[in-house]
Amino acid sequence: MTFLIQQTLIYAVPLMIVALAGVFAERSGIINLALEGIMIFGAFAGVLFVNLTQQAGVFSAAKEANDWIALQGFMLLAMLVAAILGALFSLLLSFASVNLKADQTIGGTALNLLAPALVLFFIRIIANQNTLQMYEGDAASWFMIRKANFGFGRNDDMGFLGETFVNRTYLATYICILLFVVLSILLYKTRFGLRLRSCGENPQAADSLGINVYKMRYAGTTISGALAGMGGFVYALTTANCASTGDVAGFGFLALAVMIFGNWKPGNIAAAALLFGLFKYIAASYSSIDINGDGVFFLAELGISGHLYRMLPYLVTLVVLAFTSKKSRAPKAEGVPYDKGKR
């Protein structure tokens, strides 16, 4: 059970935070199809930062001394770098869709095509191959929180809650959940959030009340880019051993699906992300899922082909979208460039 919850969270959290990134852009009226591209770029930026910092030996002493708090700080810095670079990258989209009034779907697709190519180009130059890894060690030994950090021995039991939510977790997971909550409140309970949302519903009305629609849309897309960039790095850190390959396995698109499935509402999105996370986990390790700990691997013993389990996350996406998309209600003005002269 502990393992199930941990792995589900590991897959669900990047989805959740990137889907929220989509919400911020779309609520402000910009369709952000570029989530995948921004994730790829953010992952690259974060991994590169980790690699270069390790190479410069900045945190070697902390690693030697097992100073895990400093290492967590290192990870937070990397997340911040990924967020900033993601935000910068998303400015391309804002510029194209706000200033140039370009078609947002095409703009987002262009970024999706640009990001992997650009990232691979740099990785080839830097690492001489198609993968950029950490300079030394692995993600778990540098950034994972373990019970040993709190003075527990290898065989000491921390209790169910401790084993599940403290031992072998990444701080990044909790930062993302916290951010998710804070930003959801920002979107629904603050003046800024209300204004942002109004720009996605009826920008003309918002403008007539003195809200600068362009600024709001820039704000929405930039927050979106920062979150997606950070989500990309968190994905690389927790599931890909902190390596960047110009690929995030379609998580950006899955996040879009999660966003639509969640009806552009944070609560629903969190639930949807957990659902997909669970299925991703089942797909990857159906053969060793032992829910109640009795040594019986139920799913493996059902005798169903492993291919079916591996299809599940995507099948579920299709089925769920087919049933929910009818009821979904996108922000009214999303995808329409705002033109002051048009009423």
Next chain:
Amino acid sequence: MKSKKLLAMLLCLSMVFGLAACGGGTQGTSESPAGGSESPAAGTESPAPESETPSGEAAVDPDSIDDNMTSDDGTYQVAFVTDVGQLKDKSFNQGTYDGVKLYAAANNLSYKYYQPANANEATDDDRFDAMQAAVDGGADVVVCAGYLQEAALKRAAIANPDTKFVFVDGYPLSDDSGNVLTNVAGIAFMEEQAGYLAGYAAVKDGFTELGFSGGGGGTNPACCRFGYGYIQGANAAAAEDGVTVNMNYSWEYGSTFSASPELQTMISGWYANGTEIVFACGGSMFQSISAAASANDGYVIGVDVDQSGESEVVVTSAMKGLADAVQWAVAHVYDGTWDDIGGTATSLGVADNAVALPTTDEAWRFETFSVEKYEELYQQMVDGTLVVDADYTVLDDPETATDWSNVVLNII
């Protein structure tokens, strides 16, 4: 406006659908820039030709030799064509290329590596193009790593009869009318012996919950031999000690020899359910497996080269002497004795000192199994008193595959 929304929806649906079509581990399917390394690294170092001995005995650290060298006339005499996975996989490709670099540096030759286009999805045409590029680049000898290159290598060898090809993990090839291509030297290893040593040592050291995660989806002969030997070694040691050993044996998520989140999750699942040590048998897969081990306080057995430096979780490595074998083969090109190995199959094992576990102090991380015991076992293999079966086809039959006296084999 409505249609745009619809378009957006369709687009993302089609992307998701597209993903479903390529199933799990799609790590590294992204289009990679084609061809070899064109990056202008300023590594125009010409190593001093201190040793003229073709054996390349000079104890040079291969990592200190630049991967990219620029020759004065733009031709490269010793060429290397990579297998799937990465050049710097810290395993198969890297070990083979180390041999190229060591020989070339010691003998003042120019060298270059060529990566077939489309990375892990490389077609025979891509591989052939890489080989032809190597030949056109002035190569005297082209070292081709990995048995997947067979079809392309055959074409290239027929098209370029004057160029020598070293087929690592391979075998002699013949043209369509059955004539053996004498410009191809097939070099294979007795991986089953290395696997046996690793499996035996692991069980003797007290591990009873083992795992094997292999690359190539079960079609790569080298990986199959490693795995089969590993089971035999574990079984023999378990029988001697009178214990029963459980082993998870899987080819899942390894078909492209790449690291992937799915592989990492699967192996994490093994460790979480009691597996203590996993044999990471496949290039870059090591990244995922060692990450899973590190996260779960598990252990890993490395492959091809001594991987103890990569992570603390590596207990030992089932090594094969890639760098030595490549140097040995390339030397035959330059000392005029190519006919000895061209067109023939060379199979290197313990007798040639070509497979082993690393026994240096920092690489030997067993607690109870000693180097002396290991040497004893090794000697038995050399003498022929201990023969490791290489016919891994018994694993294809579900009846015989799980028929082990002291190993409960769980094929996933």
